[in-house]
Amino acid sequence: MSEKYKNKTLSEIVKIEQTKNLLRNNRREYNRGFLDYRDIEIETGSIEKAFGSATVKLGDTVVVAGVNFEIGTPFPDSPDKAILLVEGEILPTASFEAEAGPPDENEIEISRVVDRGLRESGMIDFERYVIISGESVLKIFVDFNIINDDGNIIDAANLAAVSALATAEVPSIKYLKENLEEVNNINIKEVPREKFVIKEIPIATTIGIFDNKIFVDPTASEEEVSDTLITFTHLSTGEICSIQLLKGGLTFDEVFKTLEIAYDKSMEIRDLLKNYGISI
Amino acid sequence: MAKEEFIRVDGRRPDQLRKYRIRAGVLKNADGSAEIRLGKNWIVVGVYGPKEHFPKFEALQDRALLFCRYHMAPYSTTERKSPKPSRREIELSKVIRSALEQAVILDRFPEMSIDVYIEVLQAEGSTRVASITAASVALAEAGIPMRDMVVGCSAGKVNGKIVLDVGEEEDKHGEADLPIAIMPNLKKVVLLQMDGKLTHEEFKEAFETALKGAMELYEEQKRALKELIEKMREFEGDEK
Numbered sequence: 001m002s003e004k005y006k007n008k009t010l011s012e013i014v015k016i017e018q019t020k021n022l023l024r025n026n027r028r029e030y031n032r033g034f035l036d037y038r039d040i041e042i043e044t045g046s047i048e049k050a051f052g053s054a055t056v057k058l059g060d061t062v063v064v065a066g067v068n069f070e071i072g073t074p075f076p077d078s079p080d081k082a083i084l085l086v087e088g089e090i091l092p093t094a095s096f097e098a099e100a101g102p103p104d105e106n107e108i109e110i111s112r113v114v115d116r117g118l119r120e121s122g123m124i125d126f127e128r129y130v131i132i133s134g135e136s137v138l139k140i141f142v143d144f145n146i147i148n149d150d151g152n153i154i155d156a157a158n159l160a161a162v163s164a165l166a167t168a169e170v171p172s173i174k175y176l177k178e179n180l181e182e183v184n185n186i187n188i189k190e191v192p193r194e195k196f197v198i199k200e201i202p203i204a205t206t207i208g209i210f211d212n213k214i215f216v217d218p219t220a221s222e223e224e225v226s227d228t229l230i231t232f233t234h235l236s237t238g239e240i241c242s243i244q245l246l247k248g249g250l251t252f253d254e255v256f257k258t259l260e261i262a263y264d265k266s267m268e269i270r271d272l273l274k275n276y277g278i279s280i
Numbered sequence: 281m282a283k284e285e286f287i288r289v290d291g292r293r294p295d296q297l298r299k300y301r302i303r304a305g306v307l308k309n310a311d312g313s314a315e316i317r318l319g320k321n322w323i324v325v326g327v328y329g330p331k332e333h334f335p336k337f338e339a340l341q342d343r344a345l346l347f348c349r350y351h352m353a354p355y356s357t358t359e360r361k362s363p364k365p366s367r368r369e370i371e372l373s374k375v376i377r378s379a380l381e382q383a384v385i386l387d388r389f390p391e392m393s394i395d396v397y398i399e400v401l402q403a404e405g406s407t408r409v410a411s412i413t414a415a416s417v418a419l420a421e422a423g424i425p426m427r428d429m430v431v432g433c434s435a436g437k438v439n440g441k442i443v444l445d446v447g448e449e450e451d452k453h454g455e456a457d458l459p460i461a462i463m464p465n466l467k468k469v470v471l472l473q474m475d476g477k478l479t480h481e482e483f484k485e486a487f488e489t490a491l492k493g494a495m496e497l498y499e500e501q502k503r504a505l506k507e508l509i510e511k512m513r514e515f516e517g518d519e520k
């Protein structure tokens with residue numbers, strides 16, 4: 001009994017037991033339905049110094065994402081493609097358990113899941129942001145930070161990254177091509193900017209299972225008690241572009257059941273993004 | 281009209297695994313070990329434990345800790361890989377551990393730890409699922425109680441066609457990759473990842489394709505363990 005609660009505060013223990021009781025009785029905190037997301041708030045351009053940024057609130061989970069551009073050398077096996085680097089960190093402000101320091105396996109996993117969504121979706125036109133083939137291309141940095149962690153940080157981070165990219169302004173490639181001799185010592189911040197082009201919007205939806213009950217958008221305490229957590233990332237076409245089983249296991253039936261739920265939810269979130277002017 | 285034949289880069293049929301071979305008990309010093317060869321993949325797994333966990337404050341009073349390291353040798357890939365763990369290796373170590381944790385009965389060994397070391401000596405695509413398949417055999421050889429074996433296999437989409445057991449070339453140029461691992465008797469999925477693009481119908485087809493491949497490899501896991509037991513019997517016979 002004691003072991004389950006190692007390194008937990010008293011209030012966290014109470015919360016975990018409450019969460020289990022609620023789910024067992026087919027209920028969730030604040031009478032939220034099993035297939036309801038918490039309120040989502042998006043603010044774009046929240047960091048003026050970045051080329052693109054967004055703050056996303058998903059219930060009490062808060063994520064800030066920033067987009068930056070630099071000029072770099074392409075990878076030898078893809079001379080005609082821009083470079084995308086996605087990195088995320090859970091800040092020590094995020095929760096009692098969060099620690100400062102180099103990213104741990106969870107932070108690496110989250111970053112890589114968000115990365116795969118952005119990369120595999122075809123959202124970014126990698127060929128467009130090449131200055132000289134094989135020599136210089138744009139390096140696209142997407143950095144996100146979890147400021148407060150109340151669960152489901154993958155969905156929130158994905159939304160923040162997508163919103164920041166969709167509203168980002170990129171240094172004009174035309175200008176850079178016209179000023180080739182200066183490319184190496186140009187100040188990227190002073191280059192005239194244009195709208196960053198996106199071709200797709202990947203939407204991540206995370207689903208939890210506890211006591212054979214399936215629910216979306218788990219809070220931190222729901223994640224803690226979940227037997228299973230799985231994230232699907234969908235495209236506007238209904239195709240899947242990324243899956244990650246984060247925790248536990250599921251039956252073959254549950255794989256397809258959660259996949260359908262994830263798709264329906266991704267369409268709802270896609271509509272919500274339209275209200276913020278984020279669409280393709 | 282005859283059905284159109286679809287031949288893959290390495291001449292395989294869409295639903296064909298590469299040549300495979302699992303051997304159990306390949307390391308003298310480990311408590312349990314196994315190696316798998318799947319195409320050009322060559323992966324060795326050593327299991328140490330259950331043993332007392334140090335430092336003590338990290339040990340759990342109600343179960344054992346499972347530690348898992350997936351590591352690629354610097355010479356395992358076409359371009360040399362730095363020996364220090366990459367972000368990819370850290371992620372894979374985590375998902376492999378999470379998959380094995382579903383099968384290993386950890387609460388039999390409170391205060392202890394079990395270490396699973398996966399060394400990829402040569403990589404040719406689908407290494408994470410081949411690693412799990414070998415790790416499960418190594419755990420069984422170590423005599424660690426398990427609810428079921430864990431067996432992994434991948435499927436993918438290459439040139440618009442769903443194929444089994446994605447190789448390195450196919451992964452590079454293919455449209456999607458779906459590695460899965462299952463517990464074959466409990467019928468549970470314990471590792472599921474995907475990247476690329478698949479419609480729901482294609483996903484279903486790929487998932488079922490990977491399941492079939494996993495069931496074939498499950499037979500090979502059992503064969504490898506039986507082979508080892510027979511060898512041990514012969515050895516005991518010699519001594520008498």
